[in-house]
Amino acid sequence: MSYLAKGLPAPVPAPDGLDAPYWEGTRQHELRVQRCDDCGQHQWGPEWMCHGCHSFDLSWVAIEGTGRIYSWERPYHPVHPALTDQGPYLVVLVEFPQADNLRMLGNMIGDPLQDVIIGSEVEAVFEDHDDAEVPYTLVQWRCV
């Protein structure tokens, strides 16, 4: 069961391999981000070099799948045919205090018309798409 209707473009790792470890991680229900081996800074979105110290030695580390809501929006107007009958849905931007306040976005599980409170604690819900041509897993969020 997926939050959004089927038929949106499926995520695949970048052709240059940059973010393959992220997508391998979600398949294992693990949330991975980049961390610099030299200065220890977490980094997101993925890049080949640490923007703090210019080290090319970046590792992929698993972080706890919890965060707090930094912002949110509620799309109504469908901009893709797959969403024509979707109705409103919720998107939250989640920040991770445990990883230098990096942010990721996903859908907010539950009533799409629910009130969303910035600062609320949320936890990751891994949404498997095993039947996709290249199986993948999205990371959704629900209130703790």
Add this chain to the structure above:
Amino acid sequence: MSELTIKGKVAVVGVGESTYYKRAQSPEPEFTLVLRAILAAAADAGIDAKSIDGFCSYSNDRNLPARLANALGSPELRFSNMQWGSGGGGAAAAIGNAAAAVTAGYADCVVAFRGLAQGQFGRFGAGPRRATISGQGAYTVPYGVMSPAQTYAMRTTRLMHDHDIDRSTLRAISMAAYHHAQNNPRAVMQGRPLDAETYDASRWIVEPFRLYDVCLENDGAAAVIVMSAERARDVTDRPVYPLAVQQGGGHRSGAGVHNQTDYVTSSFKTVVPHLYAQAGVGPADVDVVQSYENFTGGVVMSLIEHGLCTYENANEVLTFDNLVAPTGSLPLNTSGGNLAECYMHGLGLQIEAIRQIRGDSPNPVAGAKVSLANAGPMVEVVSTAIYGTEEALG
């Protein structure tokens, strides 16, 4: 003041547009629209379009300088320039790049232009139609975040949360644009005024944006011709002087997936100090403002970051009465802008700022000596131009 500025060295001699159409309504291809805009700008300047020897554009415009110079029969092409990426954020920058080329002597008569036929080439507001997606889009598109409105609504939510920006402030920006469009024969929304009740009853596109918080999608083209100040005075009796043009973005403004270091920003915070320093004017000197409306929330951030109001007083300053020409204290988007004139990717706003200095705006601000037009808000790289009369050169 360093002499390494464009101030006093260049002037806009002509501006022009194709007919502005609703999306997919242009009977002509995009390239033809661009040619019509360039010919209109040349006629406005009183010059032969064959004398154009440089071309600047932005947002990966499809209409290549070599083809344009070929079509125009220009005896020589001396300068071609593309402002990379960030969509409409390059509108002022393209004019700045043209001004830089003229200042450096790379070319004598440079046109900054943009052509956009969303009917011929597809809508900005439509999501990608393909089976898979990689890169930054892989982190947003599968979650239903794929249009510009969906990208920037998130930032506006946080703006409203952090600074108590009212819905009525967004509404005033939209209503002022529609009000101004009623006097503008070029505006696609002329004859379609907007009242508060209609705004309030309009559908959500993506909360917190209602229909009227979101720019139009159109077909059209626009052009601005720049020459040296000395030559400009020979060809026209109404040159307009770019006092300064600046482009850029702050620390990691291009960070992916909503990880900009400073999130609640129009991206102008680092650009504006350079802008005013180069122009030799400050926010109090600005008589009329064109502020790029991809979405109304971005306008609020832009006006604050240009020093035209503050986080604390934005709700009090940005009212309909204050924003309308000729009586308002902060006349805004006096052609109707991207919301109600035409979504010409921001070049229309630059043209309106130039017309305000010349006095031929459809909603003129009497005695305007300094006008400002920004481009892009919230994108990675933004830009702003300040235009002035000869007197404003100081």
